[in-house]
Amino acid sequence: MTSADLRFELEDLYAEYARLLDDGPLEAWPDLFTAESLYLVIPRENHDAGLPLAVMRCESRGMLRDRVRAVRETIMYEPRYLRHHITQIRPEPAPTGSEMRVTAHYTVVEVLQDELPRILSVGRYLDVVVRDAEDHLRFAEKRVVYDSVLVPNTIVYPL
């Protein structure tokens, strides 16, 4: 595979990721991860200091599905729309073995039903992408490191 093909393929993966979170179906979002994947949403403050606490921590695709179900069925929140903007998708120059480290920047704009749009979160994705048995790129690891010290109220949907 040429480097250009790989870049298009990664571009598609991140576009699909954003589409599923922003426009749904949210239930299909965990399918972009491997069964044993690790998904963390972690404040930069903790990441930089080597502190392990994440505000979302899913250690398998099953935990991602549990999170989605809680969003659908148990959490009480004001209706909202999110819009992900993912840029600077950058695979590491020389992938080692079957794993590829990828970094990207993201901005998530949140629109609460009666309010003006605002930035909910801005930061980096520090990802590990692998190719599954069906030749699809999937996330084996995704660390969402947000730059702000404070979260504007609540993070309901995954970032």
Next chain:
Amino acid sequence: MAEPLVWPDGGITEVPYRIYTDPGVFEREMDRIFCGRSWAYVGLEAEIPEPGDYLVTRIGDRSVVITRGQDGAVHGFLNRCAHRGVKVCRERRGNCRMFVCPYHHWSYDARGRLKGVPFVKGVKQQGGMPEDFRREDHDLPELAIATRGGVIFASFARDMPSLERYLGETNTAYFDRVFDGRALRVLGYARQRIPGNWKLMFENIKDPYHASLLHVFLVTFGLFRADQRSQVRMDPSGAHALLISRRGTQQASEHTRDIANLREDFVLEDPRLLDPVKEFSDDATVVMQTVWPNLIVQQQSNTLALRQIQPCDPGAFELHWTFFGFADDDEAMTTRRLRQANLMSAAGLVSADDSEVIKLAQDGIEHGGTGKGIMLMGGRGTDDEPHMVTEVALRAFYRHYREVMEL
């Protein structure tokens, strides 16, 4: 001009909505509650272990620096230069011998005592401070400090009772239940800005009535339910409170009838999320302690956290979560605490309900004209209750609030 605030006739069973929106009330709260005769939580000793270590936090609306001096003792001072009011310390954490204001390089020691004023005698016989300028008249206001079990409290008042007397016997005992002298290990921080009045946060944690209704996730998995053996306990002043409960099962019962959306069919795909183990000697699995004026000590199963309230203005506060375990936790316990943290903070499967409902409460209060809320669940009293179907701790809180605020 605003009319003077008159408390409703219902006394502590009614709260005028104006106390959540009025800038004058807010200012009085900052002076009397946060910066008055109270012990405010400011951090952990584990966060400033070495001489010269410091952290910056807020008590009420005031920025303070908490330090460990070269003498090894904990100190604290107001983070505002005596000269022109500049914030002396800009980093959230660090280590230094002297705190130097960036503007004119006035320097302070770990107790906020002014140690250096550049050009105090002028340059080439020109300028300089007047003859009567005395450096020692310009020390920064120093905080009184109390520590217990590795937790640091500070006060702007100089004549505070001991922390133990302040907390009262019962609340001291439950505080010691978590902070029993073992070395703490900070697991990390989560910080949110919640668009609601700061008192709504305390009300939320002092109110077990909502927990068994709003928090479908807790109820579904039996972590907190109205039909479990529970207690609400307070100190004699009513300032502090404890909600104590025990884990139950994921089963509907005649007592869960009123809970419209208990999800008996919600089975976790990955049950490692909720894999609590008993770690304290008693059988309580949830203890939520509220400590006047700014602290919530949370023990829900194995997730331990301190939540610090930092008011911003009448309509907003910051909630600063410090998640911790103990230095002697094994890896399995640390992992368990990190997994259970999914229930808490800004993206918490449980506490997201709270930050959302606090915003809705503030919205409703701000857009409803004058009025008052009622707190009659469990009667009109302020005595300890052996159950969860009560707003007794809110009534006790407002009894104390009215005394301190003279409202």
